[in-house]
Amino acid sequence: MATLKDISAELGLSVATVSRALNGFPEVNAKTRMKVEATAKRMGYRPNRTAQRLVTGKSNMVGMIAKLNADNTADRTFLEILTGLTAALAERDVDLVLAVDQEDDPVKAYERMLERGILDGFILNAPMRDDPRVDFLTRRGVPFVVHGQTAEDVGYPFYGIDNTAVSTDAVQLLAALGHRRIAFLNGDRSYAFAADRERGFRSAIAEAGLTVPEAFIGEETPSESFGYTKALEMLSGRSGARPTAFVCASTMIAAGVLKAAGDLGLGVPADLSVIAHDDALPAFRAVEFEPTLTVTRSPLRDACVPLANHLIDHIDGTDGRDLQTLVHAELIIRNSTGPVPQGGQDPWH
Amino acid sequence: MATLKDISAELGLSVATVSRALNGFPEVNAKTRMKVEATAKRMGYRPNRTAQRLVTGKSNMVGMIAKLNADNTADRTFLEILTGLTAALAERDVDLVLAVDQEDDPVKAYERMLERGILDGFILNAPMRDDPRVDFLTRRGVPFVVHGQTAEDVGYPFYGIDNTAVSTDAVQLLAALGHRRIAFLNGDRSYAFAADRERGFRSAIAEAGLTVPEAFIGEETPSESFGYTKALEMLSGRSGARPTAFVCASTMIAAGVLKAAGDLGLGVPADLSVIAHDDALPAFRAVEFEPTLTVTRSPLRDACVPLANHLIDHIDGTDGRDLQTLVHAELIIRNSTGPVPQGGQDPWH
DNA sequence: ATTCAAATTTAAATCGTTTTGAAAAATTCG
DNA sequence: CGAATTTTTCAAAACGATTTAAATTTGAAT
Numbered sequence: 001m002a003t004l005k006d007i008s009a010e011l012g013l014s015v016a017t018v019s020r021a022l023n024g025f026p027e028v029n030a031k032t033r034m035k036v037e038a039t040a041k042r043m044g045y046r047p048n049r050t051a052q053r054l055v056t057g058k059s060n061m062v063g064m065i066a067k068l069n070a071d072n073t074a075d076r077t078f079l080e081i082l083t084g085l086t087a088a089l090a091e092r093d094v095d096l097v098l099a100v101d102q103e104d105d106p107v108k109a110y111e112r113m114l115e116r117g118i119l120d121g122f123i124l125n126a127p128m129r130d131d132p133r134v135d136f137l138t139r140r141g142v143p144f145v146v147h148g149q150t151a152e153d154v155g156y157p158f159y160g161i162d163n164t165a166v167s168t169d170a171v172q173l174l175a176a177l178g179h180r181r182i183a184f185l186n187g188d189r190s191y192a193f194a195a196d197r198e199r200g201f202r203s204a205i206a207e208a209g210l211t212v213p214e215a216f217i218g219e220e221t222p223s224e225s226f227g228y229t230k231a232l233e234m235l236s237g238r239s240g241a242r243p244t245a246f247v248c249a250s251t252m253i254a255a256g257v258l259k260a261a262g263d264l265g266l267g268v269p270a271d272l273s274v275i276a277h278d279d280a281l282p283a284f285r286a287v288e289f290e291p292t293l294t295v296t297r298s299p300l301r302d303a304c305v306p307l308a309n310h311l312i313d314h315i316d317g318t319d320g321r322d323l324q325t326l327v328h329a330e331l332i333i334r335n336s337t338g339p340v341p342q343g344g345q346d347p348w349h
Numbered sequence: 350m351a352t353l354k355d356i357s358a359e360l361g362l363s364v365a366t367v368s369r370a371l372n373g374f375p376e377v378n379a380k381t382r383m384k385v386e387a388t389a390k391r392m393g394y395r396p397n398r399t400a401q402r403l404v405t406g407k408s409n410m411v412g413m414i415a416k417l418n419a420d421n422t423a424d425r426t427f428l429e430i431l432t433g434l435t436a437a438l439a440e441r442d443v444d445l446v447l448a449v450d451q452e453d454d455p456v457k458a459y460e461r462m463l464e465r466g467i468l469d470g471f472i473l474n475a476p477m478r479d480d481p482r483v484d485f486l487t488r489r490g491v492p493f494v495v496h497g498q499t500a501e502d503v504g505y506p507f508y509g510i511d512n513t514a515v516s517t518d519a520v521q522l523l524a525a526l527g528h529r530r531i532a533f534l535n536g537d538r539s540y541a542f543a544a545d546r547e548r549g550f551r552s553a554i555a556e557a558g559l560t561v562p563e564a565f566i567g568e569e570t571p572s573e574s575f576g577y578t579k580a581l582e583m584l585s586g587r588s589g590a591r592p593t594a595f596v597c598a599s600t601m602i603a604a605g606v607l608k609a610a611g612d613l614g615l616g617v618p619a620d621l622s623v624i625a626h627d628d629a630l631p632a633f634r635a636v637e638f639e640p641t642l643t644v645t646r647s648p649l650r651d652a653c654v655p656l657a658n659h660l661i662d663h664i665d666g667t668d669g670r671d672l673q674t675l676v677h678a679e680l681i682i683r684n685s686t687g688p689v690p691q692g693g694q695d696p697w698h
Numbered sequence: 699a700t701t702c703a704a705a706t707t708t709a710a711a712t713c714g715t716t717t718t719g720a721a722a723a724a725t726t727c728g
Numbered sequence: 729c730g731a732a733t734t735t736t737t738c739a740a741a742a743c744g745a746t747t748t749a750a751a752t753t754t755g756a757a758t
Binding site: 001046048049050051053054059061066068078079082083086087090093095096097098099100102112115116117118 | 427444
C-alpha cells in the first residue's frame with residue numbers, strides 16, 4: 001500500500017504538501033496539486049483510515065444495535081433499513097458496526113459499544129416513547145440519529161413519519177365514506193410509532209364525533225396472525241356490533257384481516273373496509289393484495305439516506321435541531337375501502 | 350480517557366514498562382506489574398484501539414456481507430447467525446462490520462470493503478459450491494471463515510454440518526421403516542448445502558436400491574408455501590404414484606407439507622411420513638409441530654462460537670487446516686415418521 | 699571489592715496521517 | 729532594485745500505542 005511518504009519521496013515534496021494537495025487545501029499550487037493527484041492515483045494511494053483516525057479522532061464508523069423480539073419478528077423491517085442504510089453510509093465513506101442486543105436493559109449494549117471507543121455515533125431504531133437510550137447517549141455526549149420520534153420538541157436529529165397524521169388520515173377517509181364503527185389494530189404500544197398512531201386514532205375518532213369501545217382496539221407486534229385472530233374475534237359480534245372498517249398498523253395485519261373477512265364470507269370493500277399503513281417492503285406489496293389495499297404509504301427505504309446524512313452531518317458539527325425530518329405519509333386510495341354498507345351506519349353505543 | 354502516558358507519569362515509569370506490564374510480558378517485575386495494573390484500573394485506562402491498530406496492523410474488526418434474496422427470505426437464518434456471531438466475536442473483543450450486497454457480482458461488495466482497508470477478515474455465509482468469494486479472498490490473502498463447505502479438501506477454516514449425512518440419515522430412516530417412494534423437497538441447489546443434500550439423497554436412495562423420478566425432487570428457496578404447493582402437486586398423483594414420505598430441507602418446508610397433507614385428509618404419520626432438517630430457530634420449533642416433527646437437528650446458533658474463534662485464530666496465524674469443523678447433525682425421531690402405510694410398498698417404476 | 703550475568707527498565711523508533719509555526723520562493727509595490 | 733507581501737512549501741510535533749536495542753539495576757560468584 002502506497003503511503004503519503006511514498007508519494008512525497010517520488011515527487012521530492014514534503015508529506016505535508018502531499019497531504020494538503022490531496023485534501024483540497026487552498027494554499028497548494030495548482031500545478032503541484034495536479035502532479036500529486038496524478039501520482040497518488042498512479043501509485044494506487046488510499047489514505048490509511050487508522051492513521052487518519054488516530055489524529056482526527058474520527059473513526060468513520062457508526063453503530064447500530066438490533067433489538068430482536070423473542071420471535072425475531074422485527075426481521076423484515078430491520079433488514080430493509082439495514083440494506084438502505086449501509087448503502088447510504090457507504091456513499092459518505094462510513095461503515096456500520098452492528099451488534100445485537102439480547103438483554104433486558106436496552107442501554108447496556110450501547111454502553112459496551114461505547115467502551116470500545118471506536119464509534120462516531122449511533123443510529124437508534126424502533127424507539128419507544130421517552131426512550132432511555134436517548135437520555136443515555138445525550139448525557140454521554142455521543143451523537144446519534146433516531147428513526148422515529150421519542151417526544152415532541154427534541155434537540156437531536158431524527159427522521160420519521162408523522163404517525164399521528166397516519167391515523168387521522170385513515171380515520172377521516174373512513175368517516176367521509178360514512179363509516180361509524182371503526183376498529184383499530186395497532187402495533188405494540190410501547191413503541192413510539194404505535195403510541196402516536198393511537199393518539200392520532202383517538203383524536204380523529206373524537207373529532208368525527210364517534211367512539212370506539214376498547215374491545216375494538218387491539219395492539220400487538222404486527223403480524224398476519226395477529227390481524228387474523230383479532231379480526232375474527234372483533235367480527236364475531238361477541239364484543240358488540242361488528243365494525244365496518246379496520247385501521248391496521250401494517251399491511252401484514254391487513255393481510256390477516258382480509259383473510260378473516262374471506263373466512264366469514266364478508267366482501268371487501270362491500271361489507272368491510274380495510275386501510276393499513278404501508279412500509280413498502282419489496283416482499284410484501286399492497287398493490288398485489290386482493291383487493292388492492294388502500295394505504296398510507298411511506299417506504300422504509302426512504303428513511304435510509306436522510307438517516308445516514310443527518311447522523312454524519314451531526315457528527316461533523318451541524319446542530320441537531322437543523323437535522324430533523326418529519327414526513328407526511330401519502331394516502332393512496334385503492335380498492336379495499338368503500339362506502340359504509342347498508343345497515344352498518346349505527347355508531348357504537 | 351487515560352493513556353499509557355498518564356499512567357507512566359503517575360508512577361514515574363516509562364511508557365514501555367507500563368505497556369509491558371499491562372500486556373503480561375514476563376520481563377516486568379511482579380511488584381511493578383501490580384502497581385501498574387492497580388493504577389490503570391483506578392484511572393479507568395482502556396487501550397486506544399486506533400493506536401493499537403496503527404502499530405500492530407490489526408483492527409479487531411471483521412466483515413460480513415449479507416446477500417439478500419429478492420424477497421428477503423434469508424432473514425430468519427441470517428439474523429440468527431448475526432445474533433450469535435456478534436456475541437461470540439465480542440467475547441474476543443472483535444467487532445462486526447456489516448454490509449448488504451445488492452448487486453449481481455458477489456465479489457464486488459467484498460472488494461469495496463477491502464478497499465477501505467479496515468478489516469482483519471471476513472465471515473462468508475450461505476456459500477455456493479466453488480464459491481467465487483473464496484477464490485477472490487484467497488488470492489488477496491485475506492483471512493476468512495466459511496459457514497458451510499464449498500468443496501472437499503480445502504485449506505481455509507470453516508464450520509459446517511455434514512449435509513450429505515443429513516440426507517442419508519433421513520433416507521435410511523425412512524427406508525428402514527419400509528418406505529419405497531420418498532420425495533425430496535430441497536433448498537436452492539445453487540447453494541452448497543442443498544447441492545450436498547441432493548448428492549446425499551441420491552446416493553442413499555441408490556444405496557437402498559430405490560429410484561426417485563425427477564418429478565418428486567423439488568428445489569427452491571425454503572418456505573412454507575414452497576412445501577405446501579409442491580407437496581400438493583406431488584400428492585395429487587398426476588406425476589405418478591404418490592410418495593409415502595417426504596424429506597424436507599427445512600422445517601418451514603415441512604410445515605407446508607403437513608398443511609398439504611391435512612388439506613388432502615392424509616394422516617401423518619399414518620399415511621405419510623415427514624422428516625426435515627431443523628436449524629433450531631427459536632421462533633420455529635419442530636417439537637411444537639402437530640405431530641411433533643422428526644428431524645436431523647443442528648442449531649444454527651451452535652455455529653457462531655466456532656465461526657468466530659476459527660476466524661480470529663486464523664487471523665492470529667493458525668493454519669486454516671487446523672480450524673475446520675464438520676459436525677454430524679443429530680437425528681431426532683419424533684411423531685411425523687412411521688412405517689410405510691398399507692398398500693404403499695410399491696417402489697416407483 | 700570486583701566481575702559477570704541476569705533481571706528490569708528505558709529511550710527512541712515506528713505505524714501513517716494531520717496540522718502548526720516557520721522558512722523559502724514567488725510576486726507585488728514603491 | 730530592494731522591501732514588503734503574498735504564495736507556497738517544509739520540518740517537526742502530535743495522536744497512543746508496540747517493540748527494538750541499549751542502559752541500568754540487582755544479585756551472585758570470585
